[in-house]
Amino acid sequence: MEIPFHKEYHFEQELEYVKDAFDIGVTASDGKYTSKAKALLKDKFGFQEVYMTTSATHALEMAALILDFKQGDEVILASFNFPSAANCIVLRGATPVFVDLDPKTMNISPKEIEKNISSKTKAIIVMHYAGIACDMDKIMEISKKYKLPVIEDAAQALGSKFYDKNLGSMGDMACISFHSTKNVIAGEAGCLIINRKDKEWLKKAEIIRQKGTNRQDLINGKVSKYEWVDQGSSYCPSEILMAVLCSQLENFDRINSNRKKLAGVYLERLNKKKYKNYFRPMILPEYANSNNHIFYIITKNKIIRDELQIFLKKHNIGSAFHFIPLHNSIMGKKYGFDCNKLKYTDNLSQRLLRLPLYNSISEKEINYVCDYIDNFVGEQIL
Numbered sequence: 001m002e003i004p005f006h007k008e009y010h011f012e013q014e015l016e017y018v019k020d021a022f023d024i025g026v027t028a029s030d031g032k033y034t035s036k037a038k039a040l041l042k043d044k045f046g047f048q049e050v051y052m053t054t055s056a057t058h059a060l061e062m063a064a065l066i067l068d069f070k071q072g073d074e075v076i077l078a079s080f081n082f083p084s085a086a087n088c089i090v091l092r093g094a095t096p097v098f099v100d101l102d103p104k105t106m107n108i109s110p111k112e113i114e115k116n117i118s119s120k121t122k123a124i125i126v127m128h129y130a131g132i133a134c135d136m137d138k139i140m141e142i143s144k145k146y147k148l149p150v151i152e153d154a155a156q157a158l159g160s161k162f163y164d165k166n167l168g169s170m171g172d173m174a175c176i177s178f179h180s181t182k183n184v185i186a187g188e189a190g191c192l193i194i195n196r197k198d199k200e201w202l203k204k205a206e207i208i209r210q211k212g213t214n215r216q217d218l219i220n221g222k223v224s225k226y227e228w229v230d231q232g233s234s235y236c237p238s239e240i241l242m243a244v245l246c247s248q249l250e251n252f253d254r255i256n257s258n259r260k261k262l263a264g265v266y267l268e269r270l271n272k273k274k275y276k277n278y279f280r281p282m283i284l285p286e287y288a289n290s291n292n293h294i295f296y297i298i299t300k301n302k303i304i305r306d307e308l309q310i311f312l313k314k315h316n317i318g319s320a321f322h323f324i325p326l327h328n329s330i331m332g333k334k335y336g337f338d339c340n341k342l343k344y345t346d347n348l349s350q351r352l353l354r355l356p357l358y359n360s361i362s363e364k365e366i367n368y369v370c371d372y373i374d375n376f377v378g379e380q381i382l
Ligand SMILES: *Cc1c(COP(=O)(O)O)cnc(C)c1O
Pocket: 054, 055, 056, 057, 058, 081, 082, 084, 085, 127, 153, 155, 156, 176, 177, 178, 179, 188, 189, 190
């Protein structure tokens, strides 16, 4: 049997919707399916305003433009992160301040956020790793205390909750990804969420997304022709992608409950005393209701992780590490960030291994992966 690390899953109706998008005859942005995707997201997840984008990366870039990050500004984020969060900062000439994580969740540590706030701090970006919520009570408390906007990077976290609140609905802004590796996919797409009723932000978002023009005013019948009014770029996804996304979003509950069941199999099989000298499964804090985007284990050390990955590969089972911490990545070193020691980030990023979890994997296949993990442990001599 061969079990890849990841496989895309598509629904039959996607093709029907795509055909409809073609039949309508305008496959550029902001038609029927963009409106529909937006409405589905707002209704189901309680987001205040949603702007469909070409990626989560672009949604972060829009947020950086709306908040006007500039040279001299500092933006706090976790080093254990995807490069997009840092790119949106450095593209505007501002400085990322990389901080350590909470070892229980791999998410940014609220204490470390507060320690790193200075008079230059402009915003805080918090990423919900694996679909597990950051401690949003503490983070929003810090945000209020220091009057700093919070951007939730919920790229992995559509449908996850912090207690009963949807991730992406609590920060001042948020982004979600519909990249083909995520739970709900459109190939390459994303959205920016604005949860503040701030007229200036909402207007800026419209203009930035539409290549720096007031095209939205034309669409709304407010002007007779549109023109260049501010900085912006091309962040609008094609209707073809939005047609795919609508079908996926309509199946969200099925996707979510399936993944819950699948992750449950991993947890039940791997949360055992006999493994404790080798690894522990990821921890689900009691406040977190996860969309089970990722299932990972933390091995006792890097050697065990690397050997387990080689062992699984030998038996045709895919697995993967995750982020190289940004502060000691090639770019981070170029900026000279690698001199900051981030204790938990440096240590845990080398011990994390992601196991196959996707919409089309079966319980039987997960049990098969767990059997091989069991064999690996059986072969080890401590
Ligand atoms: C996937 C991902 C992104 C990038 O998403 P795109 O839609 O591919 O731009 C950003 N941040 C995190 C945490 C991600 O997991």
